Amino acid sequence: MDTDKLxxxxxxxxxRDRRGALEVLTxxxxxxxxxxxxxxxxxxxxxxxxxFNIIAGVDEPSAGLVALDGDATSRRAGKSGYMPQxxxxxxxxxxxxxxxxxxxxxxxxxxxxxxxxxELLKRFGLAEFAHHYPATLSGGMRQRVALLRTVLFxxxxxxxxxxxGALDALTRLSLQTWLLDLWQSLHASVLFITHDVRExxxxxxxxxxxxxxxxxxLRVAExxxxxxxxxxxxxxxxxxxxxxxxxxxxxxxxxx
Amino acid sequence: xxxxxxxxxxxSASLRRIAGxxxxxxxxxxxxxxxxxxxxxxxxxxxLLPSPFAIVQALFDNWDVISGxxxxxxxxxxxxxxxxxxxGLALAVLLDLSSWIRRAVYPLLVIxxxxxxIALAPLLVIWFGYxxxxxxxxxxxxxxxxxxxACADGLLGTDTDxxxxxxxxxxxxxxxxxxxxxxxxxxxxxxxxxxxATYSVTGAIVGEYVAAYRGLGLYMEEAAHSFxxxxxxxxxxxxxxLSLLLFGFVSLLERIALPWYQGAENR
Amino acid sequence: MNSRARLLLTIALPxxxxxxxVGVFVLQQRGATTTTTSSLGxxxxxxxxxxxxxxxxxxxxxxxxxxxxxxxxxYRNQGIDLQLLPYSSNINPDTLVSTGxxxxxxxxxxxxxxxxAIGQPVVSIxxxxxxxxxxxxxxxxxxxxxxxxxxxxxxxxxxxxxEPAVVGEIIKHDGGKGVFKNVTLNVDPIQxxxxxxxxxxxxxxxxxxxxxxxxxxxxNTFYITDNGVSDYYTPTIxxxxxxxxxxxxxxxxxxxxxxxxxxxxxxxxxxxxQILIDQNKGAFPDTGLVFASQDYLSPRYxxxxxxxxxxxxxxxxxxxEFMLSSNGILDASGKPVKSMNFDALYTNxxxx
Numbered sequence: 005m006d007t008d009k010l011x012x013x014x015x016x017x018x019x020r021d022r023r024g025a026l027e028v029l030t031x032x033x034x035x036x037x038x039x040x041x042x043x044x045x046x047x048x049x050x051x052x053x054x055x056f057n058i059i060a061g062v063d064e065p066s067a068g069l070v071a072l073d074g075d076a077t078s079r080r081a082g083k084s085g086y087m088p089q090x091x092x093x094x095x096x097x098x099x100x101x102x103x104x105x106x107x108x109x110x111x112x113x114x115x116x117x118x119x120x121x122x123e124l125l126k127r128f129g130l131a132e133f134a135h136h137y138p139a140t141l142s143g144g145m146r147q148r149v150a151l152l153r154t155v156l157f158x159x160x161x162x163x164x165x166x167x168x169g170a171l172d173a174l175t176r177l178s179l180q181t182w183l184l185d186l187w188q189s190l191h192a193s194v195l196f197i198t199h200d201v202r203e204x205x206x207x208x209x210x211x212x213x214x215x216x217x218x219x220x221x222l223r224v225a226e227x228x229x230x231x232x233x234x235x236x237x238x239x240x241x242x243x244x245x246x247x248x249x250x251x252x253x254x255x256x257x258x259x260x
Numbered sequence: 261x262x263x264x265x266x267x268x269x270x271x272s273a274s275l276r277r278i279a280g281x282x283x284x285x286x287x288x289x290x291x292x293x294x295x296x297x298x299x300x301x302x303x304x305x306x307x308l309l310p311s312p313f314a315i316v317q318a319l320f321d322n323w324d325v326i327s328g329x330x331x332x333x334x335x336x337x338x339x340x341x342x343x344x345x346x347x348g349l350a351l352a353v354l355l356d357l358s359s360w361i362r363r364a365v366y367p368l369l370v371i372x373x374x375x376x377x378i379a380l381a382p383l384l385v386i387w388f389g390y391x392x393x394x395x396x397x398x399x400x401x402x403x404x405x406x407x408x409x410a411c412a413d414g415l416l417g418t419d420t421d422x423x424x425x426x427x428x429x430x431x432x433x434x435x436x437x438x439x440x441x442x443x444x445x446x447x448x449x450x451x452x453x454x455x456x457a458t459y460s461v462t463g464a465i466v467g468e469y470v471a472a473y474r475g476l477g478l479y480m481e482e483a484a485h486s487f488x489x490x491x492x493x494x495x496x497x498x499x500x501x502l503s504l505l506l507f508g509f510v511s512l513l514e515r516i517a518l519p520w521y522q523g524a525e526n527r
Numbered sequence: 528m529n530s531r532a533r534l535l536l537t538i539a540l541p542x543x544x545x546x547x548x549v550g551v552f553v554l555q556q557r558g559a560t561t562t563t564t565s566s567l568g569x570x571x572x573x574x575x576x577x578x579x580x581x582x583x584x585x586x587x588x589x590x591x592x593x594x595x596x597x598x599x600x601x602y603r604n605q606g607i608d609l610q611l612l613p614y615s616s617n618i619n620p621d622t623l624v625s626t627g628x629x630x631x632x633x634x635x636x637x638x639x640x641x642x643x644a645i646g647q648p649v650v651s652i653x654x655x656x657x658x659x660x661x662x663x664x665x666x667x668x669x670x671x672x673x674x675x676x677x678x679x680x681x682x683x684x685x686x687x688x689x690e691p692a693v694v695g696e697i698i699k700h701d702g703g704k705g706v707f708k709n710v711t712l713n714v715d716p717i718q719x720x721x722x723x724x725x726x727x728x729x730x731x732x733x734x735x736x737x738x739x740x741x742x743x744x745x746x747n748t749f750y751i752t753d754n755g756v757s758d759y760y761t762p763t764i765x766x767x768x769x770x771x772x773x774x775x776x777x778x779x780x781x782x783x784x785x786x787x788x789x790x791x792x793x794x795x796x797x798x799x800x801q802i803l804i805d806q807n808k809g810a811f812p813d814t815g816l817v818f819a820s821q822d823y824l825s826p827r828y829x830x831x832x833x834x835x836x837x838x839x840x841x842x843x844x845x846x847x848e849f850m851l852s853s854n855g856i857l858d859a860s861g862k863p864v865k866s867m868n869f870d871a872l873y874t875n876x877x878x879x
Binding site for chain 3: 322338339342378382386443470478479482483489509516517
Binding site for chain 1: 419421422424425426427428429430431435439440443444446517518519520
């Protein structure tokens with residue numbers, strides 16, 4: 005068996021300031037296998053984004069271990085495709101220039117980077133927008149561009165923090181399908197955060213449920229549905245049961 | 261609402277922009293007419309406040325002399341403004357390096373703006389003479405400050421999520437500055453540039469009061485000492501036009517550099 | 528247009544603008560210098576000594592002799608390449624001369640005395656106008672018919688320390704108390720009088736006085752030499768003590784050409800006024816004023832039969848003493864100076 009793409013062991017994170025210590029993450033353990041789609045769901049403010057920052061290498065844990073492809077010691081920054089909640093497209097760059105942002109950071113020559121960006125845009129149906137500016141795009145379009153930026157930087161491990169949270173229901177549905185296509189064709193490993201239980205069930209192989217702060221893992225659920233996933237699968241018995249169970253769990257946590 | 265993506269509306273967008281100047285033109289013309297009427301109706305001596313038509317007439321009659329002085333003043337202004345821009349940008353980046361540097365340098369910047377020209381003048385003349393240098397220095401002195409302050413403030417306002425994104429891509433501090441923070445500070449930078457451009461011509465004239473063989477400032481003094489007030493006003497008119505042109509040029513640059521910036525559209 | 532193209536354009540446009548302006552400027556300069564060198568004709572191949580003269584005001588009829596000598600090449604004949612340093616409201620010729628930034632300059636008795644008091648002495652080497660031509664003036668319809676009427680009135684002055692003292696003495700000389708309100712005038716003195724913002728001023732008959740006549744403003748004129756003030760020289764040509772010590776020959780040659788210029792101006796009013804106008808293109812929008820002023824001044828550069836520029840001891844003792852005794856001259860720390868070696872203030876040794 006290959007090493008896990010991501011191994012998180014015993015991670016804690018305590019924020020200290022003048023007023024005292026804020027324990028955000030009590031020991032968290034999770035894994036993402038090679039090519040696996042894993043989702044974390046939990047109440048708002050429980051620390052999911054903090055965990056993401058640690059995995060992405062932007063923050064350091066107070067204790068514990070994080071290993072990417074079995075490597076726990078080298079710098080984690082630059083080793084994952086990190087996408088925060090907001091698309092954060094640079095308004096002064098065209099769509100294709102935004103997509104190649106990560107390659108600019110890596111000092112890849114422009115000509116080469118443009119070629120790669122354009123290929124990616126074409127492959128995922130956004131080629132006609134290559135020369136548009138983000139200001140002219142709809143919310144759903146921007147998320148797609150941001151996802152392509154993330155993927156062009158690192159196609160093997162994606163950290164997606166509620167990418168569809170701000171979109172309307174219909175756009176969300178079409179983006180979910182689009183993301184599944186993307187994931188399938190790239191064979192990426194994905195760690196995904198969402199509030200939406202149905203979304204989690206639709207997209208993932210496994211779901212981690214996090215408690216309210218200080219956060220720990222309440223439950224790990226396997227999603228027993230066939231691949232490729234379709235919207236209809238959400239109506240299947242095991243899906244409905246899982247959904248009810250997870251919603252109940254979350255409601256309890258939300259009240260606390 | 262997308263404007264750029266709809267080419268069939270591009271023409272009417274420019275027309276709209278020209279029409280946008282309408283109110284300003286109407287107001288200006290009204291004020292000028294009022295001025296003309298007041299001067300001719302009342303007994304105000306033309307040696308104190310000439311009529312606008314007399315001023316324009318004098319400008320045309322003396323254009324061959326005034327144009328030479330105008331060119332001199334314009335030269336001092338654009339060179340000074342150019343240096344002020346580079347200096348302002350450099351200082352904004354410097355202030356951004358650390359809060360310690362910011363606390364140390366910022367007060368000095370403020371103090372630099374409060375030195376009265378009468379104290380500075382003898383030093384400028386004795387060290388730099390009467391050529392281009394003292395004027396360029398005065399323009400730079402007055403213009404670098406709004407640029408530096410505006411740009412520094414713009415740098416401060418970078419989105420923390422964006423910073424985190426860049427850090428997750430392992431971007432170095434300088435990469436983040438060049439790729440994200442400086443471009444993000446451009447709207448503020450242009451704010452500062454507009455202010456600097458407006459004051460730049462006046463700065464050149466103040467510099468000419470210090471030391472000049474030529475220039476609109478010197479021309480105004482000569483005209484004043486010869487009691488030719490209408491020519492003083494003619495020079496003031498030229499100064500106003502130059503300031504407006506520079507301001508317009510900066511606005512044009514802003515529109516090129518920041519086409520998506522909604523603020524620019526509304527101007 | 529992508530972001531790189533925009534960045535390039537945003538930088539390129541201003542750079543192009545600056546280059547265009549510099550280019551036009553340089554071309555215009557070159558055009559101007561070719562016309563002046565062609566009007567000079569053949570130039571001597573002998574190397575000339577560069578010399579600077581700091582002006583005290585924008586060019587006017589006090590400076591006519593200098594411009595005549597420049598136009599007629601008399602400085603070049605003396606081996607001097609004279610450069611006139613323009614007037615600056617923020618720095619006076621005395622400072623430039625005493626720091627060596629200018630070889631010679633134009634100043635006035637009051638300034639020369641002040642310079643000595645504050646420890647930056649200059650020496651007067653020629654009197655441009657032999658007798659004082661300044662006066663206190665008030666509007667003819669103001670009812671201020673004699674100096675003592677000026678008591679309690681508003682004086683529009685130049686902001687010099689000696690002014691209140693000297694003006695006060697003039698009023699007292701006529702039996703007044705010498706008390707008045709002193710404001711510093713930054714505007715056209717004739718407009719100031721007309722608008723009644725000030726009641727009286729100290730002006731030069733040869734310039735403001737002439738202009739007032741031309742505008743039809745009738746004035747009551749109290750010449751200060753008629754009112755208790757000894758005759759003195761203003762303006763004068765000054766040089767620094769170091770210059771005098773190190774370059775006496777240069778100064779002698781300079782004065783030779785300069786007095787040639789003023790002697791010419793004494794005898795040829797129209798032509799010298801025209802030279803003044805031509806040498807300062809655009810500086811005199813009202814050429815009538817220049818001609819009228821030159822008519823007034825030309826006979827007054829020196830009395831008939833006397834050579835131009837000569838300075839009498841009386842002029843350097845009388846008025847300076849008067850200024851000191853009225854506490855009008857302050858030293859570097861602001862205390863009134865009580866005594867001074869007046870003979871150190873002037874010399875005639877460079878006059879031809």
